[in-house]
Amino acid sequence: MLLIHCPYCDEKRPEIEFAYGGEAHIARPHDPSTLNDEEWEGHLFIRSNPRGRHHERWRHIHGCGRFFNAVRDTVTDKFETTYKAGEPRR
Amino acid sequence: MTRFNAFNLFAKALGGHKSWPEQWPDARPKPFYDAIIVGGGGHGLGAAYYLAKKYGIRNVAVIEKGWLGGGNTGRNTTIIRSNYLYDESAHLYDHAVKLWDGLSQELNYNTMYSKRGVMMLAHNVHDVQSFKRHIHANRLNGVDNEWLTPEEAKAYCPPLSIDPGARYPVLGAALQRRGGTARHDTVAWGYARAAAALGVDIIQNCAVTGIRRGPSGAIEGVETERGFIAAPKVGVSAAGNSSVIMQMAGLQFPLESYPLQALVSEPIKPVFPCVVMSNTVHAYMSQSDKGELVIGAGTDQYVSYSQRGALHIIEHTVAAICEIFPIFRRMRMLRSWGGVVDVTPDRSPILGKTPVPGLYVNCGWGTGGFKATPGAADLLAYTIARDEPHPINAPFNLDRFRNGRLIDEAAAAAVAH
């Protein structure tokens, strides 16, 4: 069970308090109707799924309830950092 | 190739088993192949075998970064079934099940395909509706799948608890009698041996580091730890690592890789005659030829390549098993392990051509790849040989994520209302 630093609670809390939210920084287009099918597919389905550094969203669903972003190594599962939603990509 | 049979076993025994040859030689890469398969699991080795056997392309290499069958082939719970809902899926998996039957003889390698029957438990009215729908669709697709009452389910699998007072009572079950299990390692080894006998080069401990494309964008070959290997056709069958390989060719894929755990108990005398799956309670189990209870656990929630799962997943899985089969509470977990499963948005595989000429892909099998091994291998070989998908795998293309023609078995199982 991972230990995850919640940037809002500013505490390390156990993974089972959190819900994984998929890859981070995939913003919903302001006006989806302007996207062609390929661009829309990219938004909906294409993911980087890297071996190594991964930007991802977590929600402290059984804690403060907030979504936040994290950088985690997908090979070691170790977190490099976590930061609040809305803050620039690290 | 020395035939495997009782006579040779006997003869070689008298000679102290000294004269058994290598099952497959450890090949040194040639500069050029007509086709390269990336990934030495059952799917990849099988594709190489069928290329050589059925489609007349023998100058083939299988390139594996580790050891054969070291990925999900050797890490799964070996469940085989084809009672899927949609025509596309049913045809795909049934193609595989038909090939499983007789695979031992075809490869001259006992893959121990055991038609023990796969029983899926219904725990609520919604499950019942969903399974009945499967059964009706399967019947009209010529796929065997039948409804069992709780009593019939109990008779088929005596350790099953059908206590109506259970938290998740068993309301019935869907049974596919042709479903079952096989010995996972032997599938990889059997294909490797048979493919090698047909001239396929099997290259282990050789990671692919890049995919080379020509000016036209078409495939020219692969860069590896042992240098460049040229080939006009490259088939990628790399399971959890598919995204990484595809990015080498400049392709972004609709895939995410998750940790999946499984575990076995200590071996006991035969007690569990079939495979039982419960999607509602999240547990599936069978008993191996060796006597171990083989149990599949759930995936962890986050993307990972660590092959390292969490304890709470094991806790939930084992608790679920003990609810459905309470006589096993005193059994002990002997071994647990993790694999990396590549999952697509509709949880169905991607099997066919890619936007890159000469590059073919077989990925996205999620937790269900083993059962499809011979079918996926054959269809990948067909697609590579003909440069066009077989009608069976045509629907499992990449375009569906653009045009919306998804094949979403999980969604069809739907949510409790």
Add this chain to the structure above:
Amino acid sequence: MSGYRMEGAGRPDRSQPVRFSFDGESYQGYAGDTLASALLAQGVTLFGRSFKYHRPRGVLGAGVEEPNALVSVIRGPGRFTPNVRATSVEIYEGLEAVSQNRWPSLKTDVGSITDRLGMFFPAGFYNKTFMWPRSFWEKVYEPAIRRVAGLGDAPTEIDPDRYAATYAHCDLLIVGAGPAGIDAALEATGTRKRVILIDEQNELGGGALSDPALNPWLEASVRDLRAAPNVQILTRCTAFGFYHDNFVGAVERLTEHRADIGDGPREKLWRIRAGEVVLAQGAIERPLVFEGNDTPGVMLASAARAWLLRYGVAVGRKVVLMASHDSGWRDVFAMAKAGMSVAAIVDVRGTVDQALLDSAAQLGITVHLGSSVIGVSGRHAVSGIEVAANDGGNRRKIACDALLMAGGWTPTIHLWSHSKGTIAWRDDLGAYVPDKPNENVRCVGACAGKWDFGSGVVVPALPTPRDPTRIKAFVDFQNDVTAKDIGLAVREGFRSIEHVKRYTTNGMATDQGKTSNLNGLQLASTALGRAVTEVGLTTFRPPYTPQTFGALAGRAKDALFQPTRKTAIDGWAEENGAVYEPVAQWRRARYFPRGSEDMHAAVNRECLAVREGVGIFDASTLGKIEVVGPDAAEFLNRMYTNPWKQLQPGRCRYGLLLKEDGFITDDGVAGRITDDRFHVTTTTGGAARVLNMMEDYLQTEWPDLDVWLTSTTEQWSVIALQGPRARDVIAPLVDDIDLSAEAFPHMAVRLGHICGVPTRLFRVSFTGELGFEINVPAQYGRAIWERVFEAGRPHGITPYGTETMHVLRAEKGYIIVGQDTDGTVTPMDAGIDWAIGKKKPDFVGKRSLSRPDIVAPGRKHLVGLLTEDPDVVLDEGAQIVADPSQAVPMTMLGHVTSSYWSASLGRSIAMALVAGGHERMGETLHIPMPGTTHRAVVTGTIFFDPEGSRLNG
């Protein structure tokens, strides 16, 4: 010396004799004995049979590494435990143990025929045969293979024991309480650190327990540790797995060693988060590989030492040591000094430390250097050995009744490997030791390769003049893997140690290769002519030793397995004979049978009661979300397909929710309470999912909106009152709401009081009848339900369940998301595109509705189906075809999603998803069933009161 018990030696309490039985024979041991020590003391040498060849086996080790002496323990109904190690079983009064994997008896086992024919069953033999004739595999071969598989018998009864679980936190977790672990714990006494010290044995001390000289130190140390307030000591507790971020799983055995197990839990799962972990798990001695090394009476020297010095049991009256390492010499010296007779020391090394030779001389022990044991006589017990010089010469026989092996040591790095720490090969030790950590963890003592056992050489297999491919020299004792099997694997091209392991099953037995992994590795590397490091090491995986399912499941058993959610009204339903169905985590009343009614009869009665009078239904499980804030309407407008901004306070609207992929995921009715407050309902199963989805969009896509979401599912009990008499029933109970059709029309919501309790009263209907949904604070739910029910009696009020609710809504063509839709259905497919706000620029899922396949013709549409035979109720899930005479595989047009007998219409009705269904109105389709085919006509989905006049009554 009584039997093999050495007076004065060992820790078992001679004043406490303990009776127990093995294979039905009664024995006596002492408190503090293990089953193995107590039986060895009685001269028992034969403990079990091996997995494959059924060879007679004795005790190899003295702890968890034991591969041979596996037994089953029986302690009453449901308490049968197979495959436990006799070396780890503490005896108690009345202990009943039996041997395994033999028939008819341990001494004469028919299965041992496979041993005689062993040459025909090399590693992987089953890959090579059992293929002809093909039909024999299923009928003959596989059943036979399975019959002989397995060790202990399977349990047959339900385990009556309970299991406990807890989380724990500490700054320092120490695994292993041998000298190294105890020192680490002593260091931390007097600090502010919270320390947990875990040991798998019944008392602290580890190796020190076999070294009487250390007793004073041990007693003092244990006293200090027990006195330290910051140290928590857990004995009989096994740390079995090391998970992410210093999370360690351990199981404590609470009752297994007690004659009276009381009513407490049998085992306890400890889930420990540690700041730092110190691994002090020690090392395990390695057997030597030579012919006959599995004969009962051949065991590890360190084990023999433990049996003597810790348990006071001599493993033989005349023992011989076969060594490649100094530690064995020291062990037999200690044993000789304690009074055991050591016939000889054989060492494969040509020269050893002079000090060892001197000691041997002083003790009068004959020494054979540069020699090896090449054979062992005796089948159920050692009767002698044959020794030869390493060049094969100078063969001689030595009489003895026990042979001790000292093959060097293997650090126990299992948990270290779980933690993904790297390992390094040490040639001098012939073993892997911990290298770089991946977590905050360090190894101390023998498991770090630090020990004072002296030195030795690594010999994959002892030299022998015999043809090595003709002898059985065992590597993995339990799985019967021999040196020649490893050779065969390599010969057949298996080069990776993972392949060798899987091909030979070396290291895959219940001992997890604790004594066999390194020998197998050495043999493979020799056969391959490649360095050990090139061959690799099979990765260790949890658990370190096998752990009980019950303990891993913890308290999650029976009623505590998972919560069954019940509404505030559930108790009334139970008292009134409801039959339940599980829906998501809830249990809901499905129908209320009267007398001997079956579901069909009960549902027909309930349906008619609602259509003709009034019915009452517990709708509390519906998800509810309070959407509050200045931007509430704007937010709902973006989430749902429908327009919300114009909705007036006091009015309600049906809401349809899509996923971003355009498919229907949920629906419900939302009422606008005030300008900035909506009361939104969801499906029962969708409640949590919808709230999470909304939070996701709100927090990450539209953080600028001033609106907040609060789950009120459990704040409100919801009583649905449906039927033409509904108004009459509540009229006397509600005094501050005008219930007239004009003042309170369909799809409206009013705030007021019922029986004096504040209510949000909705005028909505999922039945097509005049209906109300009474929302009251949950603690009043049952009381109000009872008041309404009383008030309804004169009107013949009838309680109904989910099944009737399903029929009534189907008669009206109202869909149930998840039944009539399945995650692949768009609003157009479902024929509810009227719910899409045409003028809205965007909403979740809108863009996907214009994808090529979504707008293509031929998609499956939700339609009605009326069977030609009105008495035929189609099977839900039945498939629909145009041409029933076509061959299998058939082309299917779709399937029946909902199908019921409609008592109101006196015929069956159904809804179905049919390809191009909206264009097939009036068409006759076919539903092929086993043995028959039904015909049905495609219709609209509204079967009852198409004008909807009853709604507005």
Add this chain to the structure above:
Amino acid sequence: MADSLHRASPLPGGTVTLEGATLSAAPEMGRYSLRARDPAALAALIGRELPDAIGACSGGIARLGPDEFYALLPAQDALPSGEGGPVSIVDVSARAVGIVVEGAGAARAIMAGCPLDLDRMQPGRATRTVFEGVEILLVRETETRFQIDVWRSFASWLWRSLAGVNAA
């Protein structure tokens, strides 16, 4: 008239004795979910002080998140609806019930199923967390007294689960 109606609780009456702790049902309370981008505006609107730090709990109000507060008040205390303001005030008094765990062994009993390190949780702190699979709101009122708020339909399960914890 409402007072004459029976108000049902999903919890059994009485107390359960654990090792070093007792389990009892908390009295009925007023519960409010309070949300606002600007806590000051919220504080002004309800006329009460709000704790600054996430996890802090004072005056019966806990700060659960940056924009979320949870009020646990005597049953008779009502808060305004906040209509029109840039806030959300929702009465959830009936949504949850409280279980009081009190005694020297209280923290240990709760840690049987709660993964938090309660040795490190100061009195006057409150947080959402889980007990095994079930979400709870945990308030440490004093060194030896906790209140667990849990949604009504999970309450009987949680009660039974806590009552069984130290069967060890």
